[in-house]
Amino acid sequence: MADHNLTTPFLTQDGNSQTPAISDSEKSHLVLTIENPNSENPQINFQNPFEFLGVEGFNDHPSTSADPFRNHTLKIVGVYEWIKILICIPIAAIRLVFFGLTLLVGYVATLIALQGWKDRNSPMPRWRSNLMWVTRFSSRCILFSFGRYEIGFANFVIALPRKLPWFGVLPASMSSFVFLFVYHWIRRKGRPAPRDIAPIIVSNHVSYIDPIFYFYELFPTIVASDSHDSMPVVGTIIRAMQVIYVNRFSPSSRKHAVNEIKRKASCNRFPRVLLFPEGTTTNGRFLLSFQMGAFIPNHPIQPVVVRYPHVHFDQSWGNISLARLMFRMFTQFHNFMEVEYLPVVRPLHSQKENVPLFAERTAHAMASALNVVQTSYSYGDMLLLMKAVELKQENPSRFMVELGHINSSYRVSTMEALELLEKFISMNPDSSGCVEIGDFLRVLRLKPCGLSEKIFAFVDIEKMGKITFKQFLLASYHIKKQPLFHRACEVSFAKCSDEIQDHISKEEFGDVIRLGIPNVNDHDIKELFNMFDMDGDGRIRKHEFLCCLRKNPLFIALFSPLLQDGLEYTSNGLEMV
Structure with a gap:
């Protein structure tokens, strides 16, 4: 990284030199242009095939190598772990039976509690x-069956008969079994914090x-x-919590969920509302970008953080199957869990704080804790x-791209990113996740030529002769x-298209493509035509x-010969005429 305190110039000026004096403003604008010696065709680096749209290059902020979803103990390593698992297998069988029985008891109780209750909105x-x-x-x-015990649990069980006189109908043996292991x-x-705060x-x-813990x-x-x-x-059990369901991919569902959060948070007769703003599980070593649903209602929020200290077994539910994770939990002597309730974060009404800033303050408090x-x-x-x-x-x-940051600039939906990823992976990326120009052109059905090389060079902002998925995604949405x-x-x-017809024929399409790619053959035109002709009827309708262009924005460069004369600068900027 550059040292901003470095003031010694690289070239000292001789007192007898005849070099003209340079003003301070000129000194601060020294520009060095360095060509990449590995580039096969350096001239391509400076030609933008999308210039007719007024497009300049895009910026790719440095990516982190962090993987917030990686479970760090996927494999069983060490003699101690193997011996412990072998010893705990009989205990795991008992825990599994206990888990099943308690889940059944809870399920039956929930069915009774929900029986005949029709007004679920109240x-x-x-x-x-x-x-x-x-x-x-x-x-x-259930937490006990997974090896999580606490002294406070004993007090909780002792107090239950006072809270609920009919609680005594539960088997005494169950309570006794629990008391044996209260740590x-x-x-x-x-x-x-109190619910009203x-x-x-x-x-x-x-x-x-x-x-499970929060329940x-x-x-x-x-x-x-x-x-x-x-x-x-x-x-069935979470329905009893008067759950607010949301479809992440439906704007109307997300809007409805926000309205429900507002309604239930505003009424003290409802329980407090719990959200996991990251939207998924991580390994606990990073904090993901927050979704805004919890912060839009503009109510005070209490952040809570959970930790799972461990030495031999990472309990995080990342890139590990549920069955394997449960097996490893059942075969531990005990599993540790820590819960910390943080101070309430209040919206700054006096400063008219926007939602992202409110979310950022809350995230910072949690990350710091x-x-x-x-x-x-x-x-x-x-x-x-x-x-x-x-x-x-x-x-x-x-192939992760930090969508939280990209969404702030380009509004890329998750489904669109997944579609582009499938296309990129069909380009046969190497072990480093990079694609070379040959595979890039093969998947896009483009013939190697000056225009197609310029398109690739536009995506390859580092001029390494390879592109990453993140560069492919950013270039597409930048266009x-x-x-x-x-x-x-x-x-x-x-x-x-023909002025009379409402479609483009294969011949008309070929004539246009040859304007940008003169040496293209009929087979290549047919391959490209088929990408546009989605229903396969031999015609491209509007x-x-x-x-096709929305899904493949880079293709707009193929039609640049038609558009070069259709642009002009007006008082409002660059416009299509």
Whole structure:
């Protein structure tokens, strides 16, 4: 990194030199141009095939090599771990049976509590909430089955008969079994703020244990993916929490969820609302970019952080299957968990604080308490990672792009990013996640020529002769976000198609492509034509043409010969005429 305190000039000026004096302003604008000696054709580096749209190069902020989803103990390593697992296998069988029984008890109690309750939009009646104490007790037993015990749990069980006189119907043997193993291994720091002070709680998300603990501790209303409703047993239990379901990929569903968060947080008759703003689980060593749902209602928020200290077994639910994670948990002597309630974060009404700043202040408080790094990774990056794993990539983490940061500039949807990833992986990236020009052109059905090399050079901003998925994504959306892009697509179709017909024939398409790629043959034109002709009827209709360009924004360069004379500078800037 450059040392900004370095003041000694590289070239000292001789007192007898005749070099003209240079003003201070000129000194501060010295520019050095260095060509990459590895570039096969340096001239391409300075020719922009999208200049007709007023497009300049894009910036790729340095990527971090961090992987927030990596479980660090995927493999069983060491003699101690193997011996411990062998010793704990009989204990694991007992824990599994205990887990199943307590889950069944909680499920039955929840069914009774929900029986005949039709007005799910109103707060749960008190007698039904009291009945849910059985399920909350069962959730604590589930934590016990996973090796998490605490002294406070004994007090909780002792107090239950006083709270609920009918609690004595539970088998005495169950309580006795629990009392045998009450150790203080769930550490708490701080206390939950009263509901009327902080109606919303946000927490980092490391394991499936997190929501089980919060269910037992707070019995909150949670915000969860609508896919959870169909889960056997669990779906029924979380319905009793008056869950707010959301479809992450539906704008209307997200808007409805925000309205429900506002409504329930504003009414003290509802439980407090719990959200995991990261949207997915991590390994606990990083904090993902936050989704805004918890902060839009503009209510005070209490951040809570969970930690899972470990030496031999990482309990985080990252790139590890649920079955393997549960097996490893069952075969530990004990598992540690720490929960810290942080001071309430209040919106700054006097400064008219915007939502992202409110979220940033909360995230900073949580990252500081955890002593971890805030990143721009998001739930979308986890989906990109899973897609790369599904497509059997050697280093799937290289295809994460920090979508949280990219979304702030380009508004890239997760589904669009996944589509581009599939296309990029079909280019056969190497072990470092990079693609060379030959595979790039093969997948895009482009013939090697001056124009196609310029398109590749535009994406290859580091001029290394290879491109990454992040560069491919940024280049595509940098073109797509240009004010003239959509108008250029419309004009391109109008100039390609016959004035009478509402489609482009194969012959008309070939004539246009040859303007930019003179030596293209009929086979190459057919391959490219088929990418635009989505229904395969031998004609490119307008909606197909526009859809193909939206999915492949780099293709707009193919029609630049039609558009060079269709642009002019006006008082409003560069416009299509």
